[in-house]
Amino acid sequence: MKRLYDELAYDVSKRTTKKYSTSFSLGILALKPTIRNAIYAVYGFVRLADEIVDSFHDYDKAGLLNQFKAETHQAIRSGISINPILQSFQETVNKYQIDLKLIDDFLYSMEMDLNPMVYDMESYDEYIFGSAEVVGLMCLQVFTQGDKEMYKQLKPYAQKLGSAFQKVNFLRDLKDDYQLLGRTYFPNVNMECFDNNCKCEIEREIELEFKEALIGIKMLPESARFGVYLAYRYYLALFHKIKNTPAHKIINQRVRIPNSKKLMLTMHTYLRFKTAFL
Numbered sequence: 001m002k003r004l005y006d007e008l009a010y011d012v013s014k015r016t017t018k019k020y021s022t023s024f025s026l027g028i029l030a031l032k033p034t035i036r037n038a039i040y041a042v043y044g045f046v047r048l049a050d051e052i053v054d055s056f057h058d059y060d061k062a063g064l065l066n067q068f069k070a071e072t073h074q075a076i077r078s079g080i081s082i083n084p085i086l087q088s089f090q091e092t093v094n095k096y097q098i099d100l101k102l103i104d105d106f107l108y109s110m111e112m113d114l115n116p117m118v119y120d121m122e123s124y125d126e127y128i129f130g131s132a133e134v135v136g137l138m139c140l141q142v143f144t145q146g147d148k149e150m151y152k153q154l155k156p157y158a159q160k161l162g163s164a165f166q167k168v169n170f171l172r173d174l175k176d177d178y179q180l181l182g183r184t185y186f187p188n189v190n191m192e193c194f195d196n197n198c199k200c201e202i203e204r205e206i207e208l209e210f211k212e213a214l215i216g217i218k219m220l221p222e223s224a225r226f227g228v229y230l231a232y233r234y235y236l237a238l239f240h241k242i243k244n245t246p247a248h249k250i251i252n253q254r255v256r257i258p259n260s261k262k263l264m265l266t267m268h269t270y271l272r273f274k275t276a277f278l
Contacts, residue, residue, distance in 0.1 A: 009087035010037045013044030027231035032223035038142045041088035053113040096142050102134040116182030124187045136162030143224040157216020164209035168239050199247045233269045
């Protein structure tokens with residue numbers, strides 16, 4: 001029965017999420033059950049594309065990404081895929097009428113990662129929109145479940161949250177991006193001279209985006225509000241740890257939040273959500 005395959009497909013996306021991100025796994029678990037599978041499907045799709053450009057160094061990454069792009073569009077058009085992650089993603093896209101342009105913008109940002117480059121402000125903004133903001137917008141289309149007015153109202157806040165998350169990722173992954181992958185995302189920053197002044201300028205930008213994003217989180221439907229708030233709190237904790245880490249350490253090591261601390265943060269966030277957040 002196809003139902004069994006569909007269950008398998010969503011389970012693969014769920015297991016992919018858990019394998020790669022404790023933070024997002026716990027955040028998705030805090031969503032209402034009716035929308036969890038859809039968000040697992042979005043994350044699984046994003047993660048698979050990201051793996052192609054970040055990890056498959058001994059293979060034809062451009063060819064694999066083109067194949068993945070073609071298979072994604074074919075799956076959405078036909079309503080079926082033998083790739084379980086694409087199967088769950090196409091079902092989510094078709095069920096929630098996710099804008100295909102968001103998917104194309106995301107895949108284009110993945111193409112930008114195929115070759116080392118130094119970003120200027122225009123390409124930096126373009127990359128952040130395609131790699132992060134559109135992912136927030138895909139999720140928002142699930143959260144709003146066809147309510148176009150709500151989607152339009154919450155869209156700028158979802159973009160700010162996606163942007164803040166991505167910029168925190170850039171700081172967290174500075175060592176690997178620069179030293180291993182040859183990427184310098186932050187414009188007008190010489191990584192050979194990266195210091196606390198450069199770091200503080202980037203952090204001020206992120207801080208403003210976190211503040212704006214919180215406004216939108218408070219306006220989300222009840223089914224999504226706590227889960228998104230929890231992911232927000234995880235990233236805020238990571239951001240604060242990065243802020244307290246000197247620039248010379250950031251460029252030589254990856255800052256992490258231990259899983260034990262994430263679990264403690266989950267409990268604290270739940271209490272905060274129930275008492276002070278609303």
